[in-house]
Amino acid sequence: MQCNKCNNNAVIALQHGSLCKSHFVDYFEEKVFKTINKFQLIGRNEKLCVAVSGGKDSLTVLYLTKKYLEKNNIPTNNLTALAVDEGIDQYREKTLVDLKKFCEEHSVPLTIVSFEQELGKTLDEAYPIINKDANKKPCNVCGVWRRYLLNKHAKKLGADKVITGHNLDDEAQAIIMNIFKANTALAARLGPISGIQEHDLFIQRVKPLYFCAEKEVRLYALLKNFQIEFTECPYSKEGYRHHIQEMLNEFEHQYKGTKQGIVNSFLAMLPLLQNQEKQSLPTIQQCSKCQEASNKNICNACIMKETIQNA
């Protein structure tokens, strides 16, 4: 199969045509830069903190954020990377090796914080205690603590924005999950800029890869020779998201453009949804234990921490 723009062999067949290596890389980068501009994800004088794991999405978003800054003559010394080590045996340590090397090669300072150091236990140790009575998967603990530590440490680093590697697949999955569970309050927080209310205790999270399919991100990372060893979170197949992911991939295979259609439809409805949810927003306050943002007297991260301490 040939590229639609030249005579070279295609590396990917997209909904509207096929592209070779070089034209795909141009198309992908242009799409990310357009997303940043359209939604004003990056400001000229902002301090940027990229949330990184060492996987394809975070390395790609880190690389392209730096490239965007350079292209627009914005100083890159306001760019930093932040990783969270959850403490999952045989998993995170491998991706952190690639990540450290990548950040060194691209001269981006990297900060690594861990569940164990901050909350007293690794995820492997913590979730059987926290979820003992609820029979839940570790993903709920991981999600709460990861968001907590990213926000807390991005603030410490003086960041104005946290940049994440969420891609089109992640977003389409989250939209469908929230619809299936009738969770409109959570759905209202999605979009290229996360959240519906600004607050000094929250660092705004933005998603430059918002319109990039997961397959495109993997291809870009491969063509750019980013060193990524395939590792799989041992808990990833246990979550609800995994079922939604498989279902959407099946639909995408049968009906090209499904994921894009979900996200585009959602974006058209998002302002209405956000307006509705703004009427019933909980008041943001400081957690009485850690002084981080919370909608209750004690935040979820501290409640989980207390459960462990009392076990």
Next chain:
Amino acid sequence: MYIEVYNEREKTTAKVEIVGTRVKDLLNQLKLNPEAFLVVRNSEVITEEETLQDQDKIELLSVISGG
């Protein structure tokens, strides 16, 4: 036609006899969704429509991150 297939996700290599000549025939036979894999032959990424040759060595790279 026999194809040698390395599956990155499963970390396995197997010799597969396929019916059909295209990459999509191979994926279909292995019951793998093309949305979840990139296909590489001789260090080059190829599309689903590409024609395979007997004794080709193929790598199936997982698109889905591990976590």
